[in-house]
Amino acid sequence: MRNAIDAATVAELHEVCADLERRPRVLVLTGSDGVFAAGADIRELRERRRDDALAGINSGLFDRIARLPMPTIAAVDGPALGGGAELAYACDFRLATPRARFGNPETGLGIMAAAGATWRLRELVGEPLAKEILLAGRVLSAEEAHAVRLVNELVPAEELLDAADRWAGRILKNAPLALRLTKLALAAPPGAHPQFDNIAQAVLFETEEKHERMTAFLERRR
Numbered sequence: 383m384r385n386a387i388d389a390a391t392v393a394e395l396h397e398v399c400a401d402l403e404r405r406p407r408v409l410v411l412t413g414s415d416g417v418f419a420a421g422a423d424i425r426e427l428r429e430r431r432r433d434d435a436l437a438g439i440n441s442g443l444f445d446r447i448a449r450l451p452m453p454t455i456a457a458v459d460g461p462a463l464g465g466g467a468e469l470a471y472a473c474d475f476r477l478a479t480p481r482a483r484f485g486n487p488e489t490g491l492g493i494m495a496a497a498g499a500t501w502r503l504r505e506l507v508g509e510p511l512a513k514e515i516l517l518a519g520r521v522l523s524a525e526e527a528h529a530v531r532l533v534n535e536l537v538p539a540e541e542l543l544d545a546a547d548r549w550a551g552r553i554l555k556n557a558p559l560a561l562r563l564t565k566l567a568l569a570a571p572p573g574a575h576p577q578f579d580n581i582a583q584a585v586l587f588e589t590e591e592k593h594e595r596m597t598a599f600l601e602r603r604r
Contacts, residue, residue, distance in 0.1 A: 385413045387465045388423035392443050399446045406451035406562065408550045411473060412543065413459060413466075416481065421464025424491070440465050440497035444472040448498075449569070451562045453553050457546040458482045459539050463521075468495060471502040474565070476532060477546055478524045479539040484532060485521030507532050557591050 402409055413419055422440060430439075438445075447454060447469070456462075456473040461483045470476050470484065486495040486503070494500070495516055504512040507530045514520040527533040537545040553561065563582040570578050586592055 385415075385417045385419045385466070386421060386423040387419055387440065387469065388426055389439075392439060395443055395447070399443075399450060402450050402452070406558065408452050408553055409447075409450060409454040409473075410457055410543075410546045410550060411447075411454065411469065412457035412546070416460040416539075418456070418458040418460055418462040418482065419466025419469055420461055421466050421487075427491075427493075435496070440468065444468055444498050448472040448502075451565070452558070453561065453565060455546050455549055457542050458484075458533070459542055461485075464488055464495070465497055468497040468499045468502070471506060472498055475534050475549060476527075477535050477537060477542060477549065478527060478533040479537060479542055480524050481539065482524040482527065482533070483521050484515075484527050485519070486516050487519055487521075489517065490519060557586075557589075557595060559589060559591065560586055 398409070453475065454473040455475045455477065456470040458470055458476060458478040460479070460481055462470045463483070463485050464487060467484050467486055486499050488495045495503075499516060500512075503515060506512075507515075511520075511530060515522065522530075522532065524533065524536055528536045535545060535549075563586065567575070567579055567582060
């Protein structure tokens with residue numbers, strides 16, 4: 383089913399999240415065979431009813447991924463459609479090959495993109511373009527997605543995983559706790575600032591890593 387997000391995939395991703403919540407690390411999500419994720423399994427989706435929607439099967443998973451302690455990277459090769467696109471939107475960074483495509487065709491199937499697209503996509507690309515994608519069925523090419531910064535970097539297909547490793551390495555040069563608190567600050571509602579930032583900074587000011595990193599910086603300057 384072209385990497386459809388079925389019940390088995392949802393369960394496996396929950397297991398991955400549980401592991402990363404216990405031992406925070408950078409997560410790289412990718413597909414296979416030239417497809418990132420073609421969305422939910424339509425056969426399963428057709429049989430879902432009201433209680434399934436209220437259970438938030440995909441929205442709960444993608445929210446869990448978005449809230450992982452350390453940054454996440456979607457490495458997209460080929461289509462990321464429907465739930466697959468929403469999975470990519472939930473990540474902190476998106477890398478893509480030239481054959482990547484992003485779209486949300488849910489309304490054509492009589493449903494809506496209810497796993498984060500209606501608000502994450504608006505935050506990522508702005509309301510006018512989000513409406514084109516969600517209401518008028520526009521599918522973004524890799525180049526278009528990169529032009530609006532939905533995609534952070536375009537790379538050849540054969541270099542995609544190396545690029546993801548490079549981004550992960552760049553991220554991991556920073557202090558892990560500083561990364562975690564910065565990610566929390568970015569996700570905090572406007573009313574939490576600046577109080578959240580002050581408290582988070584107070585925690586970081588007391589860490590040994592802050593002292594060691596700043597001492598090393600000053601010694602390099604000398």
